[in-house]
Amino acid sequence: MENIRVQDITQLDPKTLGILWTDGKKSALDVVMLRRKCPCAACIDEWSHEPRLKPEDVKDTVRPVKIESVGLYALTIHFNDGHRTGIYTFKYLRDLAPLASSGD
Amino acid sequence: MGIMDRITERFTSKGSTKQPVTLDETTVLNALRVVQDPDLHKDIVTLGFVRNVKISAATGGLEGQHEVSLEVNLTTPACPVKEQLKTQCEEALMALPGVSSTKVTMTASTRGALPLNTGSPVAASLGQVKNIIAVASGKGGVGKSTTAVNLAWSLAKSGSKVGLLDADIYGPSIPLMTRLNAGATASGTLVEPPQVDGVKIMSVGMFGQGGKATIMRGPMAAAVIKQFLSQVAWGELDYLVIDYPPGTGDIQLTISQTAPVTGAVIVTTPQEVALIDVRKAISMFETLKVPVLGVVETMSHFICDGCDKKHFIFREGGGARVASEHGVAFLGEIPMDQGLVQASDEGKPYVTSHQKSPVASAFASVAGAVASQVSILHAENKNVLQHFSLEWVH
Ligand SMILES: Nc1ncnc2c1ncn2[C@@H]1O[C@H](COP(=O)(O)OP(=O)(O)O)[C@@H](O)[C@H]1O
Ligand SMILES: [Mg+2]
Ligand SMILES: [Zn+2]
Numbered sequence: 001m002e003n004i005r006v007q008d009i010t011q012l013d014p015k016t017l018g019i020l021w022t023d024g025k026k027s028a029l030d031v032v033m034l035r036r037k038c039p040c041a042a043c044i045d046e047w048s049h050e051p052r053l054k055p056e057d058v059k060d061t062v063r064p065v066k067i068e069s070v071g072l073y074a075l076t077i078h079f080n081d082g083h084r085t086g087i088y089t090f091k092y093l094r095d096l097a098p099l100a101s102s103g104d
Numbered sequence: 105m106g107i108m109d110r111i112t113e114r115f116t117s118k119g120s121t122k123q124p125v126t127l128d129e130t131t132v133l134n135a136l137r138v139v140q141d142p143d144l145h146k147d148i149v150t151l152g153f154v155r156n157v158k159i160s161a162a163t164g165g166l167e168g169q170h171e172v173s174l175e176v177n178l179t180t181p182a183c184p185v186k187e188q189l190k191t192q193c194e195e196a197l198m199a200l201p202g203v204s205s206t207k208v209t210m211t212a213s214t215r216g217a218l219p220l221n222t223g224s225p226v227a228a229s230l231g232q233v234k235n236i237i238a239v240a241s242g243k244g245g246v247g248k249s250t251t252a253v254n255l256a257w258s259l260a261k262s263g264s265k266v267g268l269l270d271a272d273i274y275g276p277s278i279p280l281m282t283r284l285n286a287g288a289t290a291s292g293t294l295v296e297p298p299q300v301d302g303v304k305i306m307s308v309g310m311f312g313q314g315g316k317a318t319i320m321r322g323p324m325a326a327a328v329i330k331q332f333l334s335q336v337a338w339g340e341l342d343y344l345v346i347d348y349p350p351g352t353g354d355i356q357l358t359i360s361q362t363a364p365v366t367g368a369v370i371v372t373t374p375q376e377v378a379l380i381d382v383r384k385a386i387s388m389f390e391t392l393k394v395p396v397l398g399v400v401e402t403m404s405h406f407i408c409d410g411c412d413k414k415h416f417i418f419r420e421g422g423g424a425r426v427a428s429e430h431g432v433a434f435l436g437e438i439p440m441d442q443g444l445v446q447a448s449d450e451g452k453p454y455v456t457s458h459q460k461s462p463v464a465s466a467f468a469s470v471a472g473a474v475a476s477q478v479s480i481l482h483a484e485n486k487n488v489l490q491h492f493s494l495e496w497v498h
Contacts, residue, residue, distance in 0.1 A: 005393075007487045009494055022487050031496075064496040068224070070361055073393030075492075 005090060006069070015063065021090075025099040035062045035079050037096060038086035127170050127202045129157045135200050139192045142185055143476045144483050148193075151483075153177050162204045172197050173207035179479035180342075181212040181263035184472030214264060214342035215482040216366075224493050225334050226363060228294060232340040233267070235478050238360065238368040238394065242381020244350035247402035247438065248371040249277045250448060251470070252347035255369070257453040258471035260303050264342040267297065267304040271332070271359055272349045273325055276309030283451025284310075294337035301456065306336045326358040333362045343478075351381075352388040360392050364491040367397035367481060369435065369474055374401055374422035382423075386430050397477040398433030399423045400470055403440045433477055436470040439463055 005022045012018040017029045036058045038044075043053040058081075065078045070087050078084040136154055137147045148154055155175040162169035176193060178186065190208050197206045216234020230236065239252040252268065260266040270278035278284070284305050286298035297306040308329070338344060346363070349355050359365075368389045372382045382399065389396050401423025427434040441463045447454045455464045 005485070005488045006492070007489055009489065009492055011494065011497055014498070022485075063498060066496060067492075067494040069489075069491045069493070073391075 004094070006075075009067070009075075017064070017067065019093065021094070021099075025094075025101060027093060027097050027099060029093065029097050031064055031077075032058065032060055032062055033096070034064075034077060034088070035081070035083065038083065039088060039092060040085040042085060127159055127172075127200065129159070131200065132157050132159065132172055132174070132197065135196045136193060138196050139189060141189070143480050144179075148176060148189065166204055168202055169204035170202050171205040171207065172200075172203055173209075175209045175211055178210065178212040179215045179482070180475040181214070182259055182472050182475035183212065183479075184469065184476060186210050212263070215479060216342070224364075224491055225330075229334050229336050229338055230344070230363060233338050233344045234342050235366040236344045236346060236363055237397070237474065237478070238346050238348055238365045238389075239371060240348040240356065240368050240385050240389070241350050241371045242352065242378065242383075242385040244275065246350075246371055246373045246378055248350060249281060249347050250444060250454075251369070251371045251400055251402060251438065251467075252345050253278065253281050253448075253453050254455045254464075254467040255471050255474060256303050256343075256345040257301065257455045258468045259343050259345075259475065260301065261455065261468075262471070262475075264475075265340060266302075267306070267338050267341045267344040269336070269344060269346045270305070270307035270309065271329060271346050273308045273329065273355065274349050276307045278305060278307045278347055279309055281448045281451060282453065288336075291337045293335070295335055296337050301453075304338060304341070306332075308332055325355050329355060329358055330362050333359065343475075352384050356388065357392070360389070360394050365394050366478060367395040369397050370399045372399060372401055372423055372426070373403050376422065379422050379426050382426050383430075386426075386432070390430075395481055396430065396432045397474055397481070398435035399427040400435045401437040404437035433473065435473040435477070436466060438466045438470070 006019055007022045008020040010018045012028060015031050017031055017034065019027045019029070021027070036053065036055050038053065043051065045052055063080050065080050067075055067077050070076050074087045074089040075093075076084065076087050133149050133154060137149050139148045140146065141148055141151055141153070144151060153176050155177050157172070157174045160171050160173075162171050174193075176189065178189075183189075190210050193208045194206045197203050197208070214234050224231075237255070239248055239255065241248040249270075249272065256266050256268040268278060268282070270276045282300045282303075282305060284298060284300055284307070288295045288297060288306065288310055290296070295306070297304040299305065346359065346365070348359065370382055370385050370389075372378045386396055404423070423437060424434040439462055441454075441461070443458060443461070444454050444463060447457050450457075454461070455467050458464050
């Protein structure tokens with residue numbers, strides 16, 4: 001995992017983010033799930049690591065406005081509910097959804 | 105079968121070398137496969153460095169003899185083994201039957217990151233900068249700015265397009281060290297950096313509230329540095345060297361998250377206290393996944409007038425030790441030299457004012473090592489989308 005990075009990033013459909021990783025694997029990430037799994041300090045308790053955000057706090061209609069890289073290790077998502085403090089490391093993203101091989 | 109075997113076989117099967125041999129581009133390229141790039145660990149043909157192969161009849165009408173001319177396009181003009189590669193190419197070509205002379209031209213196109221996505225806030229300022237090199241240190245006073253200036257000048261001397269960005273909001277020193285007296289000029293919404301010896305320079309000290317930076321608190325400093333990074337018209341550059349503020353606080357983080365930094369050079373003195381801070385600096389970049397290009401040790405030893413011997417006044421080899429501990433390259437050591445202090449005070453980069461000095465050649469060798477590390481990085485990261493911004497379509 002150490003050096004696995006993003007090779008390409010695309011919007012697959014209205015609610016799915018697609019990432020092609022440098023090892024050829026692919027992730028398809030549901031954006032509502034991403035909002036619910038936001039790793040920021042407001043959404044996850046820093047000490048207990050318990051989620052502070054309840055799934056019902058996030059509407060199914062939430063969508064990203066913009067997705068941007070952070071350094072060479074993460075990305076951040078500006079959501080249309082105004083939330084934008086989550087820094088999703090590539091490692092975190094790879095663990096969020098099952099990976100598919102390239103060509104699938 | 106290696107190319108040397110193949111050459112030998114050709115000699116033995118055809119017998120006499122007087123017999124005209126078909127010499128074509130494939131033969132030439134195959135012959136050059138024995139020449140390896142020591143950094144990238146591949147041969148120069150596989151790497152795609154060989155261009156414009158031309159085979160012509162030898163001048164003087166020697167029967168069956170040819171001149172082969174070609175270009176070897178390296179990944180950086182600062183390549184430290186340029187001459188060595190050239191010689192190896194010439195030898196490999198001369199070993200071919202039917203070759204009586206060679207013309208090998210060494211050129212370079214600096215490799216860089218993939219283009220910045222246009223949505224990036226720094227796209228206008230840094231979008232055409234191929235490589236951004238952070239020069240950082242665990243603490244102040246270790247020779248970081250001196251290294252940044254001389255690294256920039258050494259890279260420029262080898263033929264690269266270079267910029268130098270002084271981001272040390274706590275003590276901007278680049279304008280003084282380079283005798284920069286021209287101010288920045290406006291260019292649309294951006295600021296055009298002035299040049300000294302062909303190096304484009306911009307300092308937080310010249311920018312907005314730079315002078316008040318020392319009393320600026322965290323969020324304010326972060327806002328200033330972000331604005332600073334997005335508003336300078338750097339244009340097309342091979343390397344942009346950034347003189348970081350010393351230490352590992354929020355401001356260093358902000359710079360690394362805002363600018364698409366290619367890699368970091370960590371500067372240290374050999375003493376143990378400095379080395380503790382170096383470990384912190386390396387960890388910071390590792391956490392940010394900014395590759396550490398290596399460690400430079402300054403004020404390593406001094407060469408005295410009398411005997412030309414290296415006197416190590418601090419413990420020897422600290423920089424090299426910390427580099428190997430972290431599995432990063434040791435980029436070289438810069439001797440202690442009083443002349444450097446004077447040159448800095450007079451605003452003359454040492455590599456131009458004292459070209460023949462041991463310090464100047466030490467800096468040139470560090471610059472070569474940095475350029476090599478950058479090339480290695482690009483070879484490893486061929487497919488990485490370094491910086492992106494995706495607008496969601498509803
Ligand atoms: N190799 C060297 N030999 C002698 N003095 C040096 C050397 N490198 C730097 N210095 C001097 O040490 C002081 C601190 O260097 P500087 O580059 O400003 O450090 P930093 O940017 O890390 O604070 C300056 O006076 C500089 O001239
Ligand atoms: Mg300094
Ligand atoms: Zn959050």
